Amino acid sequence: MKKITFIVWLLMSCLGWSQVLVINELDCDSPGAENMEFLELLSETPNFPLDGYVVVFFNGSASGNNSSYFTVDLDGYVTDINGLFLIGSNSVSPVPQFLIAENIIQNGPDAVAIYLADDLDFPEETVATIDNLIDVLIYETSDPVDQDFIDIFSQDPRFENIEQINEGPGNNPNSIQRFVDMDDNVFYTSTTPTPRQLNDGSGVVLNGISIAIADTQYNEDDSFEITFTSETPVAENLNFNILLDNFGFDTSDFTGDTAITIPMNENTASTTITLIDDSADEGDEVAKIRFESLPAEYLPLNNNLKIRIVDNDFTTANFGTPVDPTFTMVASTQPSGYYDSLDGLADTDLRQAIQNIIADPNVVRAQTYADVLDILVDADENPLNSNEVWLLYTEQGRPKLDVQTSSDNFEKWNREHTFPRSRGGFFDIEEDEIADGIDIFWTTKADSLRHGNSDAHALRAADATENSTRNNDHYGEYNGPAGNAGSFKGDVARSVLYMEIRYNGLEVVNGFPDITGQLGDLATLLDWHRNDPPDDFEMNRNNIVYNWQKNRNPFIDQPLMVEYIWGNNVGDTWNQPLSVDGNDVSKVSIYPNPTNGRVLVSGAKPSTEFKLYSVEGKLLKRFINVEGSIDLEVASGLYLLQIKTGEQTAVKKIIVD
Structure with a gap:
């Protein structure tokens, strides 16, 4: 890139060494990842204590309103033997005395200022001021002049002739450096960065x-x-x-x-x-x-x-991954009678009754968006390795440590909204950036659409790059990466169907709408739900999220209910006998599962009755007086096997290969 040098003379001799602390160098825009950005301060004397000073960065964009977006409290810090103090990320070399995250410093037109004040005096979105101002630099990256900043800071007589300094166009390799001539006039030059070195080359060589x-x-x-x-x-x-x-x-x-x-x-x-x-x-x-x-x-x-x-001491779970699923190994932790109020209802009454359970403001809790990371490391833990999370679309494990914390998303994981933020109209607030734990929460209700942003039933650990690829596509438009096994499809179907019932203003519809609050494609998602039934991994995460939010995804606990809301049984009266998880009352074992069509039976009494149902609830076959095994003789797919002994009833999900 052609080197750009831009020199602006500021005819303010009072801005020479009459100031004890000045902005000496700024690199607001560096090529590529922008990880080399920094701010350098210079004190009149070496080893100068910075107690009582604060650096404030101001956003001059149309949406920034000339207000603060980041502060650095300098209490406890001291300039070095050359009077320099460097602020930047760990990627800057030499390494700064004060470390900040990469890509924090914004491109222009913006401003950065030093104040004799406290960082608490500049909460986020504080409009720029000259009160207690020590020094200021208004800068740009080949942007239009921000006259508002000039009008604000020129009210201070010391800066009445202040100009906006150009570092260069976007992705430039330069920094803005301060110089003082023989007559104490201050000027700035855009040139090759010199962090932790005096701009004129003098000083102690370290x-x-x-x-x-x-x-x-x-x-x-x-x-x-x-x-x-x-x-x-x-x-x-x-x-x-x-x-x-x-x-x-x-x-x-x-x-x-x-x-x-x-x-x-x-x-x-x-x-x-x-x-x-x-x-x-x-x-x-x-x-x-x-x-x-x-x-x-x-x-x-x-x-x-x-x-x-x-760590080579990781543990494995007693259930499988979504690509190698197991069933009936993980029991639902739903309270006794959790869904009893739904029996005998149909259509809109059934919908409302479900919402009354999963959005009950007297019971259900909303956590912060930051808390979701803590939820996901447990809820999406890889069953094969307790040190990893299981990634939704790419269907693989990834170390929990590789959560995305910066703009670098290569081989990182982050939080994926199965119902995209932009389509749902979700948003967050400043308090959402604080992970305050399971015992601190917001009251939430069906109209609390903001809380959809941090609802862990609809947030999953996902490969950050694949998450970006999915963007806010509707399902059906997006079908996962090439060659995927489809193990995520039923999971995302049940999560977005949950969101429609949980929050007023959301709807899953046919097609690919462009209306906020709507997500498609319903027909695709129903197909995904039917062909990828809830497994032990999904039940385990339902239990973990319930522990935090005090609500459950009913379509994991009661997968047949989907048909009564959106599918083949709309208008029919719902009753839950086929959805009761009988693992705690039945001693009958059915194996292997999945099976090629024959299952072995142990623990059954001569009077035990077996009924085989489709996932839609249709009775297919009935077996009695079973002795050792059952030949199901059905096509490949998911089935429900009801086992009844006396007054006790249990249902087991059976996969036929």
Whole structure:
């Protein structure tokens, strides 16, 4: 890209070194992932304490209203030996003294300012002000001039001639740098970034130290080497310590020397870390290698290197994954009589009665959108590996640690709305960003459409890239990635059908509508529901979500009910005898399941009666006086086998291959 240099002279001699703290350099837009953005402050004297100062970033876009979107409280921080203080992500090199997430700093036209104030004085969406202003930079990325910002900040006599500074067009490689000429006039130049260096090349030249590791993932009981290299040989022995602890990973999880010495006149040293293979199922963990102490003459060129420690003590569930499903292994935890109020009802009365249960404001709870992540790591846990979640569309496990936390979505997982936000009209509020746990919740009702944004019955762990590919497509338009086994189809059908009943204003319809509140295609989803019945994985997640939200997805517990609301039995009176889960009352065992047509029977009395039903509730066959086995003699598909002994009745789902 052609280098763009833009110099603006500000004829304000009072803005020279009469200020104790200024904005020295800004990189608001870097090529690609924009992970190299930073803000650099400069103090008049080195090692200057920053207590009492706050940095505020303002959004000058049409929707930003010249108001704050991010603040950095500088209390407790000090500029370095050159008077510099760098704010940026861990990807910036040298590593900033204050770390923020990648891609936080917005492109222009925006502004950033220093105030003698507290971050609490600038809650989100606070309009820019000159009160207690120390310094300000209005900047752009080849955008129109934001006259509003100029009008606001020029009210301060020190900034009466303030201009908007251009860093360059989008994805430019430059930064905006501040200079002072011989007459104390301040000007800015857009040029090659120089983080943690004085813009004019003066000052103490600091020796950079880098950390290197061979791999980013190891198993328990592995050993690995960490190498430290300085840019130039050290003039005397350089002693420093490193840390590896991070959340649950601590000194009990490894052995090795964390006190490092680079000998005089040399530029490298290393240490070997051995991971301890314990017997505890702690889940996969992340060690974070970082400098604990470096003398002022040295800079960490990189820091906070993450190493994944794969725990070999993961557990497996007693039920299968959606692509290799099991049935009847997981019992519903619905309270006794949970659905009794539905018996004898039909059509709109049945719909309303279901809603009265699953949207009861006296019982049902709404959690925050951040809480959903905690729900999903349990509800969508991979039955084959307790350290992974099971991904909805791509039908595979992925480490729980690989949740998407930045713009990088490669091989990450995130929260997928089966009923898309944009189609449902859902939204969130600032409090939704706080994971406050199972015991803190909102009261919710059928009209609380906002809470559809965080309803875990309709949120699933999904591959972040595939989630983006699906976008807000209707089902039928979107049928999953190429070659999928279709194990997700019944799950998403039941989740979006649940949403129609749970929230007023939502509807699942035929076709592909473009009306907020509507989602298609109903015919496709009914077909998916019938051909991919609820399995143990789905029942387990229904139980877990119920524990948080205190409501259930009735179409998992009572799959035949779908036919009475949308399918072949609309208008018929609903009764639930075929949907009672009798696992806790029946001692009769039916196996194998799935079966090729013959099932073996154990624990049955001579008087036990067996009735085979289709999923639509049609009686197909009846068996009595069963001795050891039953030849079902039906086509491949899902069936319901009712077992009755005396007054006890149980129903088992049977898959015929």
